[in-house]
Amino acid sequence: MANNAKKYIITAVTLGVIAAASAGLIGLTNLFTAKQIALNEQKRIKAGIVEIFADDAEILEEKAVSDKELKYTNYEYTLNKGVAFRTTGSNMYGKISMLVGYGKGIIPGGSETSYKFAGIYLITNEQTYASTLVENYVTPLNNDDINYDDVKCGATYGATLIKEMIEETNKIMEGRKAE
């Protein structure tokens, strides 16, 4: 019996050590990689902003949005060319995370006084119909071929999600004036 108990203890200790070592290794890797992963995220946002605006677009200020009323919007970026929002949402076909950009619009008279919808950039598109969505909705939208509420495109659910996100950021931008 004593022999048996000893065996069990040895087994338990071995397993405990393996589990602890595994946890330690994973934690250690996380320490090393977390920073890099965040940096990659940053790079992707920068790429998106360049895509929406122009090569010389720059992020001046980053601000987390923590308004309970807002369902999708997470971050607001103040740019030299306008404003961009980071939104994340999901429907039953998957997650979409994207940037919505608003450029400074020049109205007749020469001064920059209002913001105008500039385009969107999908950071992650995990929809089932990802490519259909991009081909039939996102690209035409960015080329001003369709309006954002024109969601009938073969990937209606994804397009509706994007539309709702844009509507939310439109609401934030409503009444804002560029200085």
Place this chain on the structure above:
Amino acid sequence: MTKEAYLIIAIVILVALLVTFIVSFVLYRKTPVPKGCENIEINEENCSHCSHKECSHFIKRDEE
């Protein structure tokens, strides 16, 4: 609750999961096969699509 408390809870749950797995694994192997099922016939002659030794499909490879 603080983040540390959540972390401790999470670790406890993970350890509990591991223990559940091991205990159920050992118990499953120790439970005798019920009567009438001692030799269920399997007609998949060469199913080697996984590595579960308990599975009667498992062909012992590498036993030179």
Place this chain on the structure above:
Amino acid sequence: MNILISFLLAILSSMLIDNVVLSRFYGICPFLGVSRKVKSSLGMGVAVVFVIVLATVICWPLYNFVLVPAGIPFMDTVAYILVIASLVQLVGLFIKKYSPSLYKSLGIYLPLITTNCAVLGVAQGNTDQGLNFLSSLANGIGTSVGFLLIIVVFSCIRVRLESSNVPKAFKGLPIALIVAAIMAIAFMGLQGLFSGIQL
């Protein structure tokens, strides 16, 4: 009502449009391995449905209420595989002990499920895509029932293949894979099934 409809639609879509085996490639091993007889494929399919639905119900709260608040979302894979493996063993244990008749029909397939990628794939996919609980459940049910459907249909075809005159080199797995390709073409026809529906 709206929720119910979208729930059912989500089930149908992950069952037919985005079928596990034919378009997401989960669970190919049992699909090819345990499909020579209709009876065995049915047993495997039912066991998979059971485990996937249970695993979805456990893994989603585990991720969202335990791992994320604790700040260790990267432990998801480890947690899921532990959940799935212990689930399989517990269910197997229960059946072995209390239900010999169920053990007779399902018992031998249960241990195979731990290494079926469909189970881990669904659990991981649900949280990677950030689905909510209802969508996750719909995805779990749809995926597993889709697996059951496809493996039974496939085994019916394979039974007929056994007795047909196939070129010698294609005998066995190669022709089964070609059949799977043709089935995948058929399922491609279902794409866009719900795209016109507006909720």
Place this chain on the structure above:
Amino acid sequence: MAREKGYTKKNFLKGIIIENPLFVSILGTCPALATTKSIEAAIGMGILFTVVLVCSNLLVSLLRKLIPEEIRTPAYIVIIATFVTIVKMVTNAFLPELYQTLGVFISLIVVNCIVLGRAEAYASKNKVFDSLIDALGMGLGYTLALISMAFFREILGTGCFTFGKVFTFIPEVSLRIIPKGYEISLFQTPVGAFIVFGVILAVLAFIKNRKAELKENLARQERIKKQQEAAAASAAAKANAEGGNK
């Protein structure tokens, strides 16, 4: 312990040809079909897979005397899941494009039958060095198998080889082989994956059948020759005996 000469080499090579995990044992088919849209993704998957396999085989072999028989599988699953998580995080940090391309299939290495199979069938019984060589051979064999599938799928489906999209540290190059408009995009879809895999298996079966046939033919010829010789000899003996009788 007496060791066969050249065992290491044989051990390494067996994973590539005789016991190729994908084409001979038909293991690990899920990632083989899902991640072979492009050669780059296939190479990436192969490398990640090999890393996990080597690490887990090494550790399992190191601990083979410490882990009691009854709880081997749980311990192996924990070890493999750990390495997969580490590989996943490192990929996410340093090769984000590869991480996005492979998606959930990195996590699915945990349930890849080959990894657990090698741990149970080989590493749990053999020395550390042998296990390492075995893992390297199997990993390379799997990678080559993935690449061969991706080769056909990429060239038939897109008409060109593209590099630099997944491994962003090399410049992006696109080499067009099939003129635009003549590619068969079906090969990029799941359908193409099944067809390519099926046809490769059929070709391998054909070669195997051919070899067996040739061998059999040779053996038969040998047999006939021997029979004839024996018949001739016995006839001669008979004639001799008859001659002697006369």
